[in-house]
Amino acid sequence: MAQDPAYRTLRHTHRRFGVRATAVAVGGFLAYVLLSSFGPALMNRTLGGHLTVGLALGLGQFVLMGVIVRRYLVHHRTHITPVVRGLRRLARHQEAAGRARARLSAAPREGGHRRW
Incomplete structure (x- = not known):
């Protein structure tokens, strides 16, 4: 099976x-960490109320992971599942053919003796 194209x-x-x-996931996490480390003024900028750029980007990590999981599910359903x-x-066809060959080789021959 492993040789099948x-x-x-x-x-x-x-x-x-x-x-x-x-x-994409590691890049998003790394960008967030680097911005937090080297751009604290940017990350502390207020967007509205108590929401800062840093908090919005932190919450964006959940969105990023949700998008990646969704894309994985769609990719799996459209590209992987049909091939599997x-x-x-x-594999079932090959297994059935192998069982049929085994039955034929195990059947007694005309003289009543089994083949080895």
């Missing part, structure tokens, strides 16, 4: 999306 494409697609999603279903059908 569909399986290789599946792994490549899944890995590529995972790398991109991780880069096809590979499962192929």
